[in-house]
Amino acid sequence: GAGVSQSPRYKVTKRGQDVALRCDPISGHVSLYWYRQALGQGPEFLTYFNYEAQQDKSGLPNDRFSAERPEGSISTLTIQRTEQRDSAMYRCASSLVGRDTGELFFGEGSRLTVL
């Protein structure tokens, strides 16, 4: 696609429910990143993939969070048993090759609200 596409743009859920956030990176981009951004804060690293391989998941807050990218393109970030503290903007970014320029192209984000 022309840009990084994320869905849903907005998600409101009740505490305890599972949510799945989807990211469709720019076509041909090898690396895909997930960040979480609280209001007024910088993006906080969660995890990233090169192709289908998850390279680093050290930023995932706990084991309720998981991510996959089974075919090396679209990725899903899943949060199980959501809690109010999970409320934030979740941003996906992709880059052609992670090492080279650092130019990450960000999507518009998925805003999650947990009631």
Add this chain to the structure above:
Amino acid sequence: GQQLNQSPQSMFIQEGEDVSMNCTSSSIFNTWLWYKQDPGEGPVLLIALYKAGELTSNGRLTAQFGITRKDSFLNISASIPSDVGIYFCAGRWLPDKLIFGTGTRLQVFP
């Protein structure tokens, strides 16, 4: 989560003034990047720095990669209203892992 420290947190300036902001870290980085984020949008890359001591310009923007590799600054000359936004530094730490700063919010008054 890990974040870099940016200062100042916010700036209120008049159109035409120059702006300077910086970013510091306790860790060494191989690459420093500066991003700008407009309301409701994702961050957009402004400048990338790859070598210690490197000074790079992009129009009215100038950024430097500190000699110690633990800091960087961004200057904006002759600010204009569209410079309004939040500016984030980012450091590439481990291979491919990008860590963002806490942000500097810039407001420009006509």
